[in-house]
Amino acid sequence: MLNQNNTIPCPVCAEQGKDTKIMIDTMLLIAGTQFTCPVCLAKVGIETNSKSQLDQTTQKFENLKS
Numbered sequence: 001m002l003n004q005n006n007t008i009p010c011p012v013c014a015e016q017g018k019d020t021k022i023m024i025d026t027m028l029l030i031a032g033t034q035f036t037c038p039v040c041l042a043k044v045g046i047e048t049n050s051k052s053q054l055d056q057t058t059q060k061f062e063n064l065k066s
């Protein structure tokens with residue numbers, strides 16, 4: 001079973017020696033949602049590179065249909 005509600009350590013706070021946990025929802029993260037650190041307001045999410053790749057794939061699929 002996937003634990004959907006999870007926390008990840010904030011990478012920005014970690015650089016400053018703080019141990020801040022960001023609440024994330026795994027399903028939303030996979031869907032491309034970004035989560036904001038409550039302390040430094042840094043946004044964490046799936047790399048934009050992989051998201052644009054997904055967009056390209058979607059576009060190719062759209063082209064095939066027309």
Ligand SMILES: [Zn+2]
Nearest residue numbers: 010013037040
């Ligand atoms: Zn932070």
